[in-house]
Amino acid sequence: MSTFTLSMRVYYEDTDSGGVVYYANYLRFMERARTEWLRSLGFEQDELLRDNGILFAVRTARLDFLKPARFNDLLEVTAEPERQGKASVDFRQQVRRGEELLCTGEIRLACIDAERFVPAPIPEEIARRFSSAGSPAAGTVKARTVR
Numbered sequence: 001m002s003t004f005t006l007s008m009r010v011y012y013e014d015t016d017s018g019g020v021v022y023y024a025n026y027l028r029f030m031e032r033a034r035t036e037w038l039r040s041l042g043f044e045q046d047e048l049l050r051d052n053g054i055l056f057a058v059r060t061a062r063l064d065f066l067k068p069a070r071f072n073d074l075l076e077v078t079a080e081p082e083r084q085g086k087a088s089v090d091f092r093q094q095v096r097r098g099e100e101l102l103c104t105g106e107i108r109l110a111c112i113d114a115e116r117f118v119p120a121p122i123p124e125e126i127a128r129r130f131s132s133a134g135s136p137a138a139g140t141v142k143a144r145t146v147r
Contacts (some may be wrong), residue, residue: 002133003080004037010073020068026103027061030093033079034109041129049114052123059088059110067102069095075102084130087111087119 008029016022038045038056048054069075076096083090093105113120122130 003078004033004040006033006036006077006079008032008075008077010069010071010075012071014069015071020070021073023063023065026063026065026095026105029075029077029095030079030091030105030107031058033077033093034091034107037079037081037133041133043126043129048126052126053114054120054123055112055114056089056109057112058107060106060108062106064104065102066104067097067100069097069102073097081130081133084122084127086121089122089130 010021014021014025035045038048045056048056074097076094078092078094078096080092081089082092087110089109089111091105091107091109093107094101095103095105111120111122112118121127
């Protein structure tokens with residue numbers, strides 16, 4: 001599968017009173033990487049809502065915290081789609097500081113009907129692009145640094 005990588009800096013607002021990244025912020029970092037993965041495929045979330053009437057919502061999140069990130073660290077956050085169902089996409093995600101693995105995550109996104117908030121099939125064209133982006137031939141995509 002293809003791995004998307006987003007570089008981002010840890011801001012003071014991301015840290016707790018101990019000077020390390022507050023645990024819930026790793027979910028925000030992973031969300032940003034998935035959003036940029038979608039954008040790299042040509043999809044904007046507001047357009048998916050307007051044009052297709054769908055949203056992608058986190059259904060399941062499992063994180064393992066291994067080492068702390070600190071203020072001003074430059075992090076690499078990955079988003080790797082692993083499995084695509086009819087109405088869901090599973091991601092394996094990592095947060096790294098250089099070669100150090102800080103946090104891992106397994107995230108399942110559900111495609112939902114925006115009006116009724118019930119599961120909805122991923123529209124065919126979107127599913128096709130997701131599949132082609134996840135193919136081994138797609139390679140690694142490097143995103144811009146968020147500062």
